[in-house]
Amino acid sequence: AQSVTQLDSHVSVSEGTPVLLRCNYSSSYSPSLFWYVQHPNKGLQLLLKYTSAATLVKGINGFEAEFKKSETSFHLTKPSAHMSDAAEYFCVVTQYNQGGKLIFGQGTELSVKP
Amino acid sequence: GAVVSQHPSWVICKSGTSVKIECRSLDFQATTMFWYRQFPKQSLMLMATSNEGSKATYEQGVEKDKFLINHASLTLSTLTVTSAHPEDSSFYICSADPSLSSTDTQYFGPGTRLTVL
Numbered sequence: 001a002q003s004v005t006q007l008d009s010h011v012s013v014s015e016g017t018p019v020l021l022r023c024n025y026s027s028s029y030s031p032s033l034f035w036y037v038q039h040p041n042k043g044l045q046l047l048l049k050y051t052s053a054a055t056l057v058k059g060i061n062g063f064e065a066e067f068k069k070s071e072t073s074f075h076l077t078k079p080s081a082h083m084s085d086a087a088e089y090f091c092v093v094t095q096y097n098q099g100g101k102l103i104f105g106q107g108t109e110l111s112v113k114p
Numbered sequence: 115g116a117v118v119s120q121h122p123s124w125v126i127c128k129s130g131t132s133v134k135i136e137c138r139s140l141d142f143q144a145t146t147m148f149w150y151r152q153f154p155k156q157s158l159m160l161m162a163t164s165n166e167g168s169k170a171t172y173e174q175g176v177e178k179d180k181f182l183i184n185h186a187s188l189t190l191s192t193l194t195v196t197s198a199h200p201e202d203s204s205f206y207i208c209s210a211d212p213s214l215s216s217t218d219t220q221y222f223g224p225g226t227r228l229t230v231l
Binding site for chain 2: 034036041042043044045046049090099100101102104105106107
């Protein structure tokens with residue numbers, strides 16, 4: 001069975017400081033992992049994905065995530081937060097035998113203070 | 115990049131009426147599309163998997179007679195909320211995968227806000 005846990009429901013940072021959004025997963029097979037961002041009343045935009053290639057994945061808007069199998073983690077980071085980063089972030093897992101079904105984490109709301 | 119559209123973006127209807135939401139892949143074909151429901155401040159809940167040319171596969175607890183899904187072509191899936199009630203008010207989002215790989219990226223529509231009075 002697959003599952004994903006986002007360890008923080010809300011994270012608040014100041015503009016220009018680093019961002020860390022934590023995600024742990026559980027998967028019976030080699031997982032594919034994604035981070036999506038959702039701005040208010042909008043659909044989801046893909047930030048980055050891991051599909052068994054390089055463990056350090058670089059995404060759009062300066063975000064990156066590192067797949068750590070030993071820790072079953074896929075934390076999202078950004079060196080310097082921007083006001084426009086304020087949004088809801090979802091960590092998502094799937095595996096090859098699930099027919100494309102995605103399992104979503106509970107979401108982390110990121111606030112960025114001026 | 116791959117674009118998925120939804121129509122309408124928002125709809126208000128009276129209790130007891132039916133509402134149809136369209137999901138289109140604009141620049142790619144998708145044999146499989148997915149329908150999600152999202153309540154305020156909550157995560158996305160998968161409702162059903164829509165397969166072109168065959169019946170949809172519904173998740174446990176989702177009423178298939180309530181939420182009718184049709185995937186008539188490789189670029190269009192529709193979700194019809196039948197006899198809508200206020201508790202059906204929600205944000206409905208679809209997604210589609212342009213590749214044949216079940217672990218590749220899915221692209222999401224912008225969502226449809228349904229309010230049932």
